[in-house]
Amino acid sequence: MIVEINESIDDYFDTTDAITSALREENSPILQTLHGFDGYFRKTLWRDAGGVGPMAMVLSMNAYMLFLAGVRVAMTGHVTACFPVLRTALESACYGYLIAKDPELSAVWTDRHKDVDSKKACRKAFGSAVNDVAKWVEREQPGGGQWLADAYDAAIDFGAHPNIKSVIGHVRILEDVPEDPYFRVNLAGLYGADHWETHRMLIGCLDFALAIAVVLTRALGNPDQEHQEQLQALSDEKNRVSQAFVSSRSEADDDAAQA
Numbered sequence: 044m045i046v047e048i049n050e051s052i053d054d055y056f057d058t059t060d061a062i063t064s065a066l067r068e069e070n071s072p073i074l075q076t077l078h079g080f081d082g083y084f085r086k087t088l089w090r091d092a093g094g095v096g097p098m099a100m101v102l103s104m105n106a107y108m109l110f111l112a113g114v115r116v117a118m119t120g121h122v123t124a125c126f127p128v129l130r131t132a133l134e135s136a137c138y139g140y141l142i143a144k145d146p147e148l149s150a151v152w153t154d155r156h157k158d159v160d161s162k163k164a165c166r167k168a169f170g171s172a173v174n175d176v177a178k179w180v181e182r183e184q185p186g187g188g189q190w191l192a193d194a195y196d197a198a199i200d201f202g203a204h205p206n207i208k209s210v211i212g213h214v215r216i217l218e219d220v221p222e223d224p225y226f227r228v229n230l231a232g233l234y235g236a237d238h239w240e241t242h243r244m245l246i247g248c249l250d251f252a253l254a255i256a257v258v259l260t261r262a263l264g265n266p267d268q269e270h271q272e273q274l275q276a277l278s279d280e281k282n283r284v285s286q287a288f289v290s291s292r293s294e295a296d297d298d299a300a301q302a
Contacts, residue, residue, distance in 0.1 A: 058233055059119035065236035066118050066245075072284045073245045077114060079277050080252035084110075087273050088256070094264025095139075098149040102139035103259050106132045110255055114248045120233040122244040123209050126202030129251040133195055136258040137172040143262040144179075176258055187257065194254050201247075239292055246288055249281045 050058075066074065084107050092100060109132035116125045142148045148168055155165040173195045181188025202209040210230075217227035234240040256274060260266050 055233075059121065062120040062233065062236045062241070063115075063118045066241070069236065071242070071245075072287065073242060073249065076249055076277070076280050076284050077245070077252065079280060080249070080256060081111075083256060083273055083277060084259075087269060088259060088263075091265065092263060095143050095262060096146050096149060098152060099139045099143040099146075099262065102135050102142065102152075103262060106136035106139060106255050106259065109135060110248075110252060113251065114245075117241070117244045117248050120235060120238070120241045122234060122240050123202040123213065125244055125247065126198045126209070129248065130195065130198040130203040133198070133251060133254055133258070134172060136255045136262075137176040138169055140176050140179075140258050140262040141169065141172055143264075180257065180261060183261070191254050191257070194250055198251075242288060246285050249285065253278055253281055 089100075089103075095103065109128055113125050113128040113132060116128060138152065142152060151161075151165055151168045154161040156162065174192055177188040177192040177195075179188070180191055200206055200208050201212075213231040215229045215231065217229055253274075256277070260270050260274060263270070
């Protein structure tokens with residue numbers, strides 16, 4: 044087996060910067076909707092978070108920052124690298140939710156590295172945080188909790204763990220070269236600004252934006268009508284641009300089949 048990597052880390056930087064610049068210049072409806080979620084986090088969600096304790100608030104803000112990092116990676120075209128970050132962002136939001144609902148868990152979280160027993164207690168309290176929060180959400184909004192759990196599982200399948208879907212899905216067998224004794228295989232790392240994989244990943248960021256926003260909104264002691272209205276509007280817009288992407292992808296497949 045021979046491995047050929049002809050581009051350096053500087054080439055990686057240059058390519059990803061160019062992809063980001065092209066996506067920002069395009070400013071697609073997907074990116075505009077991501078800006079909408081960012082505005083919700085920054086301007087609406089925490090304008091009155093007096094009922095959320097300090098550790099829950101820190102974890103909630105950490106979730107937002109990790110969400111930004113996930114979007115940043117998606118904007119480089121390195122699609123599989125997004126899921127580990129988005130998964131952790133959702134976990135941080137769920138940790139914040141659990142502590143907001145049960146402030147005694149704050150000490151369990153902060154004491155994690157105190158000793159062996161404390162580490163075990165923290166793992167027990169937060170080891171199934173996403174599924175625990177999904178059950179809370181499901182009781183309040185039937186279907187919403189299952190969607191939350193499904194999004195988390197999808198993140199694991201498509202990149203948060205090195206599963207077959209997250210690796211083999213980006214492998215391409217190249218055409219045989221005459222008199223070449225090797226099978227030639229390409230593992231795609233980056234996709235261009237106009238590639239459907241890049242846009243699909245940005246749609247994935249929208250899904251996680253909604254999941255994180257729902258969890259953090261429900262962690263508040265007093266979400267009001269403005270929270271609900273803005274979140275519903277963003278959910279509707281996410282669904283609209285997602286459906287538009289799916290439709291355009293289907294039309295492209297039909298055109299390719301007819302060609």
